[in-house]
Amino acid sequence: MGQKLVGILLNAAMHRGVPRLKTGQESLELYEEAAAAYGMVPCFLQLSDINLESGYSVAYVKGSQGYQLMAVPTPSVIHNRAIYSQNSTGTDRLLEQGLLVFNTCNRYGKDQIHRLLAQNGALRGFLPDSAAGLSGLKTMMRRYPDLILKPCRGSVGKGVMRLSRRGERRWIWSYLPSGTRRWMHRAVNPEALPRALRARLSAMPYLVQERIPLAELNDRPFDLRVTVQRGWGGDWQITGMFAKLAAPGGFVSNIARGGEAYSSSSVLEQLFGGETAASIRMSVEALSVMIARQLERSLPGLADIGLDIGVTRDGRLYFIECNGRDQRYGFQKAGLGNLWKDSYRKPMGYARFLLDDPSRYIRY
Structure with missing residues (x-):
């Protein structure tokens, strides 16, 4: 291969750190x-340095003196690792020019x-019961004694809260104050929720879910991060x-919120034994591929995701959430160095696959 x-498309702050x-x-x-x-050379780009008229971009490319900015022909295949919402038109402009951007x-x-997963009847049984906003919270408090509240647009566990019933008219509100890792717990009256809690739910959209009774190791609940990617072959x-x-x-497993990463085999075998642990892992893998295939029907260019499975x-298995920019370093922290490397190899294999056969790019 020549x-x-x-x-590799990066946000501006990360792009500045390349050299x-x-x-x-x-x-x-x-x-x-x-x-x-x-057989490829990666060049690290930011959106503002891609000139669609000239067909050239300014990018960091590694040379004998380290990473240097240079003008290069804009790569025809780009792996997006920058954070863009669905309202952003930047990557759409790249696609309109015929560039193949995955994880758009x-x-x-x-x-x-x-909602997308609930459209598939085979997946509904793996989804926690959910509602939205303050009205949804009141409905869910009547249904379940333990709830998780998640910002719809949050990441790495930021803003996640918990409400758990401790009596007929007493609930405990648990939250993490900004900039700390120490959880605060406050008793609340379900008929008169605190102004601070109502303000949070009004400030941004929240998803309210039944809290899944996750398995625990040494009194610490855990979930599984599953990296699902397209590789060579697509x-x-x-x-x-x-x-x-x-x-x-x-109760939040995010590494950025004090959680720790371990080998899934080791944790599952300690709790369930070797044979059951292997069966759970196989079921998790099958479920994760099913989820990816369902999501790709509605999310163009999807190719590299991290799924949290409880x-x-x-x-019993439950889908917890999907991470569109999977933070793969958990493999390294869990002592799984080869899998950490594989999480980079797979997208590069997919990129080469698209370079050799652009017609295999899935647009939907």
Whole structure:
């Protein structure tokens, strides 16, 4: 294979960090290694440096002196790792010019994802009961004794709250104050919810869900992060999974909120035994591919996602949420270095697949 350019689209802040190798959780080294395996050279772009009229872009490309900005022919295939909402038109303009951008949008509302999955009768049994906003909260409080409240547009667990019943007229509101990792717990009257809680629900759209009784290891609830990606050949593949354990005393498993990453095999085997653990893993993989195939029908260019799947004490599976820009570093933190590398190889394999056969790009 002759060497070709593949674009990696970054947000401006991360793009500025490329020459200093300061790109947060994104590994430039693994992009280089993965792209080279498919005969490609990665170039790191930001949207404002792509000139559609000239067909050239200014991008960071690695040379003998490190990463340098240079003018290059705009890559015909681009993996989007920048955060754009569905209202953004930037990547749409690239598509209109014939460029193949995958993971075109990677910010979807949790309520939207829930609605799309609920359209598939085979998936409904894996979805927690859900409602929206303050009115939805009051309805759900009548149905369930334990609720999770999630910002529809939030990420890494930011803004997630919990309401749990402790008596006929007493509930506990649990939330994480901004800038801290220490949970606050406040008793509330269900007939007169605190102004602060009502203000949060009014300030932004919230999804209210029944709290799933997740299995726990050492009194720490956990879920499974499953990386599902298109690779060479274009089909959805399971790259791997790891377990995310909530911080001691917490209920949110996000690593950015104090959660920890562990091998999924190790955690499941400790709780369920080897044979049942293997069966659960196979079921999680099958469910994750089914979810990806359902979502691709409505989300153009979808190719690289991270799914959070909950497992109850009796082994039942639930879909928790979809991450449009999967933070793959959990594999590294779980000691799964090969899977961490694979999470970079798969998208680069898909990029090479599209370079060789652009007609296989799925637009919907």
